[in-house]
Amino acid sequence: MLLDHARGEGMVVSCYADTSVVGGFEARWGPPLQQEAREVRKRIADDPESVQEFERQLGLIRESLESAGHRGVRGMAVFGGSKWDRVVAIESEVPFANRLVVNEEPYLVPFLLEELQRPRYLAILTDTHRGRIYEARPGSARLLDELEEDVPRKNRSAGERWGKQQATIARHREECILHYFKDLADRVEVAWDEHLHRGIILLGEHEILENFRAELPERLARQVVAEVPHAWAGEQPAIEDQVARVASEAALVEQKELLAEVGRRLQEGSAVTTGPQEVIQALANGQVRTLVFGPDLGAVGWRCNQCRSLFTTEERACPYCKSPCERADLWQEILARALNHRVDVHYIPADTGLRIPGEIAALLLRDEPQWS
């Protein structure tokens, strides 16, 4: 909805806030956002209607930031629009730098960056009778669901019961474990479908995880990106820290593999393109499967206000339809196009030390022979 917001529908105020608390309950966002608001008022002072609309939206944004429903949230992105009687508020697990942007469309870069920088994984910790499902992102983990079922213990005193009775007990135990695995797999499926996840991480003993994996539906079993040895013991926070760490590692592995694939294809000279204008072209042609970009793309682009074609160099009139072009945030425009086309988008942060050819690269759909 935010990406699709059209220009020409009046004013949009985008607010990013650091809502983590210092000391008691004093908000960090108050003074810096008041300062930003003063600057906006100065800029639009000669247009009383705009000032009035700005104050209306600001009031709604402030209400949202102060509302009890968002207490304990570390970051908030709140958007107000001239045509909306309510704001759109999005909570974040990390604080945003305080910012107030007034434009004709929502300013989404900080929000998209935060989403893409910390991809979501589903982490499943399990043994033979109890499991926990976490949403794991680099730097954070959140318990989504947990499950525990009655499974008889393994009979280790084999000296007393032999033969048939022993076998019956063992078979009953196996059935109970299988039942538990199936229930857990069902819960995993529900969690998987609730959000967009980048992959599944399994934690536990290898042999148990192998058996559980066999009970996952094929479409989920394919998504397992990592298996991590973990004994069911210790404090909860320790497990969550580990899950968050594993998510960071999985993300880095994936980023390296992605860039290796870009490099391989560049050498082959097929199914890849690099650089903003080339990527824009490929997006417009519906050829992009995966988009990879880094942090240094804060450039300005030019967008046709009629056919919405996007250019990296200044174009006063669109070369295609001759309509006027206006300045736009190149980065946000490319991202919006990619997300609207359901392209798999990857952001590679600067601190990984990884370099992207052309600052932005796209893996293209391969032309498959018809008989394949």
Ligand SMILES: [Zn+2]
């Ligand atoms: Zn045009």
